[in-house]
Amino acid sequence: MADIIINNISLIIFLPLWLFLIIMLGRFFSVYVNKKIIHILTLLTSLFGSIVCVFALLNTSSDTVYESSYHFIKINNFIINYGLQIDRISLTFALVLFIVSFFVQLFSIPYMKDEKKEYRFFALLNLFNFSLAGLFFSPNLFQTYFFWEISGIVSYLLIGFDYSKENKSLASKKVFIMNRIGDTALIGAIILCSYFMYEYAPAKSLTTLSFIDLNSVSTLTSVYAPEILFKVICLLFIVASAVKSAQILFYPWLQDAMEAKLPVSALLHSATLVVSGLFLLIRTLDFYTTEEIFFKVIAVIGLLTALICSLSACAQTHPKKVLAYSTSAQLGLMFFAVGILNIKAAVVFFIAHAFIKSMLFLTLPKENNKWNYTSFVTFLVGGLSLSGLIFSGMIAKEMISFGITNNVIVLIFSILSFLTSFYIIRIALVLANKCDFEKKRPEWTLYIPALGLLICNIIFYIYLRNHFEYKIAEPFWAALTAWVVVYVLYIKNAFFKVTLIYPLCLNGFYLDKIYTSFIVKAYNSIAYFCNLTDKNIFMNYKQIVITTKYTIKFANWVENKIMNKTVELIVSCLKSFSKIDLRAQNGNVQRYNLYAFIIVTTLITILILIYTAILSYYGGN
């Protein structure tokens, strides 16, 4: 059984890659590939992926770690392998990935119909599936980093899909560089971690940094190892996760990522890519076990992000921006759940959030402000679910706040629930006001995906109801109040703007502006400073030239005044040579160089001659 599962998991990782290669190479070498075949193959791979994941989830009782015999890198005892780690967490994440992918791809078929570069879009969606599936099943940190980077690249390429549009290409660049900070943190953590394990592990061997070793070694070695190193590694892991999940200080990149096309935002920047940070956090969690402070750090990061981003979301008028802030905020809640060691709640919340958020994106009105009633109603249902009033959203939210007794946190939770409901219904009403409703039924492929995600949401809800206990607590009532409050305000047509905090929220707490005006400027000035020093100190070729010139002039002077005087004496004896042309004086730099060249060569020759003489002298001894 295990073999079948391993083989099939390998297949579902690599099938999207083959598909990507087929599409791209086919286009590149101008081989005709039918559009419909591309669509059907893409959909089938996603479907196959989700079926395999469900099958594996039902059939695995224990965790499987598979190491292939192929050494990626092998230097002495430093070996990196390709492998798979199949357990409930990786299967769950991959399942959600494939389900959401399937519906988003289905949605993209009519959405991208008129696009000229449709094939590239589908190829990239496939590459994305490959990268994320590979990330979720990787058994060691190196493989994780490998796929982590590829997913970042795919995100970059998809945001800058219309590279001829200035704002999109700029946004993609910004997103990439911001994510690069997290990548650097991750690679720093990885190399420090391997150093740590090499230096302080009992066996003193270079391991492949598999997650299993990581868990066992960290408990064994933290006694001997210097505290600071261990803490730095933990911190770098947290930073890497926080960047990818658009947490505090790093959430602006998600706003820029909204320049991408609607299906991309639905898939990457709300449901799947951003949770890879959460995934890394869960995978490396056992590493922190001895350092409880870091759990608190994670929880605080999560709560702060949730608060800031929820507040910011309340002031936005662009629906994608609201949803982006909301994604950061919900991911903050997941971080909080991990921080209080309620992993199960974090994963459940992730699943519910993925279904809800991608559904919300898929039901947004089109760019020309045309909406239809089916999408509107689905959007409202999704909003209700996101604010924790119905379906899986409700249970997931209650699961996070289930065991909490601290009153402050309960209060914060209630506020968060209130804010969530507030911004989601507010944007729904704003959109309803702004858009024209179409009477005729839209194309079925445009609303079926959202309905499919809704059905997944409901199925998940039924599953949760049967397997987990929950109770309806304060956050639920807070959310309900928000719906009522907003509705009343809307009836009275009084959208209040809290004057003090409103601009703060509208600009996302000015974090982005601080970055562009401060950090980018500092970076630029460092670069120009370096360039200036390079130009004026190192590249100051003139000084060298002048010094050389004077040296040559000196040599010339010696030649003219001393050597030539001697020569002239002879010459004057032989009067026929009296009109000698002193070519060396004509001021031609090229010629001066030539002279220097000749002098130096002569010197070398003399040096070698002297040296040979010395040698022969000693050789005689």
Add this chain to the structure above:
Amino acid sequence: MDFLISIPFLIFIPMLMSFLIMSPLFTNNEILIRRFTKSVCSFHLVYTIFIIAMFDPANPYINTLHFFGLDWIQSMGVQFTFKIDGISLILCALTSFIFLIASVSSKLNIRKNHKFYYSMLLLLMSAILGIFTASDMFVFFMFWELELIPAYFLIGGDFGVNGIAISGTSNESAKKSAVKFVLFTFFGSMIMLLGILLLHYYNSIVTQNLTAQFDKILISGIPNQIQYLIAICLLIGFGVKLPIIPLHTWLPDAHTNAPTPISMILAGILLKTGAYGIYKFNYQILHDSFVHIAPILAIFALINIVYTAFVAYAQTDIKRIVAYSSISNMGLVLLGLCALNQIGLNASIFHMSAHALVTSGLFMVCGIVYIRCKKRDINSLGGIAVKMPRLFAFATLIVLASIGVPIFAPFIGEILTFMGALFSDMGIVLKLSALFSLPLLIISSCYMLKFLHKGFMGEAQECFSKINDISNHEFLVLLAITAGLIILGIFPSIIINYCTG
């Protein structure tokens, strides 16, 4: 089979062919000359790969013994000998590959003096191969100096390159930078020669044996101060080529003003001879002193890596950006060597090969843009991606490779370098420089993305409305480079297995 693997064949074939092209009997037809050069290079590449296939990295001793001993300067014990180990074999294969793609890409770039150009190209190839295979210090030095002659003419010569691009200007600046290159390198090699002579002299005193063979030199009896003196002399010589930071100023000029294929060769192979020299002399022979010099050198490497990356960001000429990025990358190679362990050495050799591919690809892209748009200023470019989607695809791939994205080769090189420096036993300096050079990943992505976004993306400009996409031979070159990058990135053990020095 043994007689086939003879090194003179490996080194002197290009030189003979160069003389053949030079001879008045040879045809004047441009196409025939280029075809001839290409076939020589590709024959050489196949031949090198054939040797690699015969080479057994597990048992290098037997394979290193193929040399022909010929007394050259008997009074100094200098013998005309060559040897091959895994590392030099890898570098030889790389050399013939880069020369092959450079000669293919010469088609559009060279408009004049074909005979001279191609014969100099082959002479340069021969000189570089000689550096990588010499097993005698003086033979090494001879090839080191021989390399200057063709390099000087190739950088500064008049091949009609600038004539196509900016009409009315002569190649005055190219000539200037060629002179600068020669003066700098000559200055370095003078000091290097002093080092070699000192080494030879003291070795002959200690061992009572007149020899200049690399593996017969005994360093143990030489006084420490002299060892340091020799090491520093040699380092200055190699530091000019590598280049180490205060000695780097010839590089941006030479790379920018040379014709595109020559820039590819300069950045791809010529810089690697410096690193190879450090490996051969300082790392292997003067090992005792290198242990103490390595931490200081690591700081230089760190400055190379971070400082030039910042400088690259401030450049506006696309070729200069690439030139500075290659200085930054050579810093990584140096850092790998300074680590003085197996991982570091492997990293260094691997990154040399990876960087050779990347940088020649980037110069190729720059050259294609330059020929089409007649501009190299990054602010006036932009919007050409729409016109040249194929070039843009390759440019994106190569740029992504150069910032160290997985599945491309430089990623492995960078990671292994950091690992090697961190695992090094050379003290805290190495570890810290590994950590401080990590931000390179961010800085390099800044300048490379600037290159890509400002240079290619954006709205289409009217002045570029008539440019064509890449032609077939350019396509082939870029395809070969990209394929090489991906293959090395996915199967790094191809190179790593051979670096057992």
